[in-house]
Every structure is written in C-alpha cells, then in structure tokens.
Amino acid sequence: MSSKDFDESGDPAPIKAVPLRHPGRWIAAVIILALVALFxxxxxxxxxxxxxxYGKYLFDTRIARDGAIVTLELTVFAMAIxxxxxxxxxxxxxxxxxVLRSVGWVYLWIFRGTPVYVQLVFWGLFPSxxxxxxxxxxxxGPQFxxxxxxxxxxxxxxxMLGLGLNEAAYMAEIVRAGINSVGEGQREASTALGMSWGQTMRRTVLPQAMRVIIPPTGNELISMLKTTSLVAAIPLTTDLYGxxxxxxxxxxxxxxxxxxCATWYLVVTSVLMVGQFYLERYFAKGSTRQLTDKQLEALAKVQLPEAGK
Incomplete structure (x- = not known):
C-alpha cells in the first residue's frame, strides 16, 4: 500500500467512486434516433x-364510430365465447x-391446426x-x-361464432396451463380442510391460476381485436377495416x-394494454416480496408507536 491510500491523519483515504460509462448505449441511441428521423x-x-x-377521414363517423363499435362488439362477444x-x-x-379428453383433444387439433381465415370462409359459406x-x-318424429x-x-x-370457436382452442390451453401451475399440495390442503372440489377450484386453485392465465389472455384479447380484420372472408364490411x-x-x-385504420387499431390496442397492466397487477398481489407504497406506509404507522414505547 502506498501513502496515497491514507489521509494526513493516517486514516484510510475515502474511495473515489467513478461511474461506469456506457458509450455504446449513446452511440446506439444516436443511430436509432437518426434512422427514425429519416423515416x-x-x-x-x-x-x-x-x-x-388521412386527416380528412381520421375522424370520419363511418370509421371512428360505426366501424370501431362493430370491431369492439366482435372482439368482446367472440372473446366471451x-x-x-x-x-x-x-x-x-x-x-x-x-371420452371427454379425446373430444377436447380433437377439437383443439382441428381448430388450432387450420388457419382462422379458412375457418371464417367456411362459416361464411355455412348458409349454402x-x-x-x-x-x-x-x-x-315431431320437430320442435x-x-x-x-x-x-x-x-x-x-x-362472431367463427372467431369465438377458434379462440376457444387457444384459451383451453391457457386455462389448462394455469390450473396445472398450481401445486398439487394446494388442492390436497384444501381437501384436508373439508373443501369440496368446487370450493377448492374457486377459493384455492383459480385465484392462484389467474396469475398465469391473465397475461396470455390479455394478449389473446389484443390479438382478437386485430384478427377481426379477417372477417372480410364472411364477408362482413361493417367493421373497422371493412x-x-x-x-x-x-x-x-x-x-x-x-x-x-391502423391508427384506430393502435389507439384501441393501447387502451386494452393499459387495462391489462392494472389487471395483472391486481392478480399479482401476494406473488412478490416487494411491498407496495401503501403497505410500507401502513407498516411504518405500526412500527412508529412501538418505537416510542
């Protein structure tokens, strides 16, 4: 050790922290900004x-009101199905x-194995x-x-029917993965407490499975919104793209x-993404050790009186 490591009193000199520099980040940011500006x-x-x-038709009622409403209705109803x-x-x-397992597997095999556009064309030809x-x-016999x-x-x-039936195949795997993510010990503990199968699913399994189900379901909802543009195969011309x-x-x-059309899809998608964020945060309660601001404030109120004693 040299004399530079100690101050005049003989104590160790304080360490001078030098911030780590990242010139590559600034270079990449400048290049990206330049490309965006050129575009x-x-x-x-x-x-x-x-x-x-574009400015003339951006708020045209045929698109901003009629088309957007039909697209949202298709999205909500098809997603509910x-x-x-x-x-x-x-x-x-x-x-x-x-038998039930086989029927479920065949359904998934058909609807996940064929393009949604082909399925919509089929449903458009259903009346023929x-x-x-x-x-x-x-x-x-008599007809009812x-x-x-x-x-x-x-x-x-x-x-709506074509989009909903296709979406069901993907939602089935999402829900199945969410249920399987809950440990078997959770169900055994609920059964030991005297809960029925329905109570176990409602009070123990599903609340924990929602943490796994909600994020991909939100993605499927956003994907469904954009997939409605394929209903031209029916043909349906009253949606946003139509x-x-x-x-x-x-x-x-x-x-x-x-x-x-792309602007309105982007606006609605952005709103859905905000809703998905808050919904995920709600169902993520208790899944992390990090305390929220309200929890820290409540903890401080409890500890301060105890410290005064």
Whole structure:
C-alpha cells in the first residue's frame, strides 16, 4: 500500500467512486434516433401518403364510430365465447374420463391446426351448406325448432361464432396451463380442510391460476381485436377495416385509409394494454416480496408507536 491510500491523519483515504460509462448505449441511441428521423421525414414529405386524405377521414363517423363499435362488439362477444368454451375444454382435457379428453383433444387439433381465415370462409359459406336446421325427434318424429338459415342476415353472427370457436382452442390451453401451475399440495390442503372440489377450484386453485392465465389472455384479447380484420372472408364490411376498405374502393386511395385504420387499431390496442397492466397487477398481489407504497406506509404507522414505547 502506498501513502496515497491514507489521509494526513493516517486514516484510510475515502474511495473515489467513478461511474461506469456506457458509450455504446449513446452511440446506439444516436443511430436509432437518426434512422427514425429519416423515416419520419421521408414519410412526411412523400406525397404518395396523402396526409390530407388521412386527416380528412381520421375522424370520419363511418370509421371512428360505426366501424370501431362493430370491431369492439366482435372482439368482446367472440372473446366471451372463447373464454367460456375454453374453460369447458380445459376441464375436459383434465378430466379422468377418456371420452371427454379425446373430444377436447380433437377439437383443439382441428381448430388450432387450420388457419382462422379458412375457418371464417367456411362459416361464411355455412348458409349454402345448411339451408335449414330442424331440431326434434329424428326419423319422422315431431320437430320442435325450425331455423331458416337462408333468411338470416347473419354475417355478424357467423363472424362472431367463427372467431369465438377458434379462440376457444387457444384459451383451453391457457386455462389448462394455469390450473396445472398450481401445486398439487394446494388442492390436497384444501381437501384436508373439508373443501369440496368446487370450493377448492374457486377459493384455492383459480385465484392462484389467474396469475398465469391473465397475461396470455390479455394478449389473446389484443390479438382478437386485430384478427377481426379477417372477417372480410364472411364477408362482413361493417367493421373497422371493412369501412376503410369501402371508402378507398370509392376514392382509390388505399394508403391513407389503411393508415387511418391502423391508427384506430393502435389507439384501441393501447387502451386494452393499459387495462391489462392494472389487471395483472391486481392478480399479482401476494406473488412478490416487494411491498407496495401503501403497505410500507401502513407498516411504518405500526412500527412508529412501538418505537416510542
């Protein structure tokens, strides 16, 4: 050790902390900002984008109101079908009954193994396959329900059904993975406490499984919102993309209308992402050792009176 390691009084000199520098980060940031600026400048000065047309139709009621509402309705209803049917399929996949397990596996095999666009085309052609549906006792028995499919104006219904049935196959695996993530000891402890199977699932398994189920479900909801643009295969033209397609089919300016459509998809997706964040944080309570601000404040209020004693 040299004399520089000690001060005048002979005590060890304080250590001078030198902050670690990361020049590579600044270089990468400058390069990325330069590329973004070049892209924005090129897009802003390119007359082919027709920004005047973009501004004209950005808040057009046919897109901002009618199309967005139909898209949200499709997303909510199809996702509801997917979640409910997916939970049923997950239970079937976990059932000890081999028939139920086989039926659930075949459903997943078909709907996950074929493209959703092909499935929507099939549902669009459903009225040509089955002109009427009769429910009753077969082989000449009385009929209780008669449905004339040809008289339906059911593009929205078949679009919702096609998207929901496809989504159920993916939700089934998400729910099954969430249930399997809960340890077997949790169920055994609930059973030892005298809980029934339903109480065990409701009070023990599902609250813990939601931490695993919610994040991918939020992603599926956002994906469903964007997948609704494929309902043109039905065909359904009242959704967000369908309205934009109808407009640029008249003015022959697809690029600005597609940008308008993408902007509205981005806005709705951003709102859903914020909701997903708060929902994940709610179900993540108790899964981390890090205390929240409210918990720290409550802990301080409890400890301060004790310290005064």
């Amino acid at each position: 924005v400048y090129g897009a802003a000065t390119n007359p082919a984008y027709r920004w005047d047309t 997917g979640v409910v049917l997916g939970m049923i399929l997950a239970v079937m996949r976990l059932s000890p009954n081999p 396959l089955y002109k009427t549906i009769d429910l009753g006792i077969p082989f000449g 329900v008669h449905l004339d499919i040809q008289s339906w104006s059911a593009a929205f219904f078949f679009a 309205r934009a397609r109808d407009i640029y089919g008249v003015n022959f300016q697809p690029i600005p209308l597609l940008l308008v």
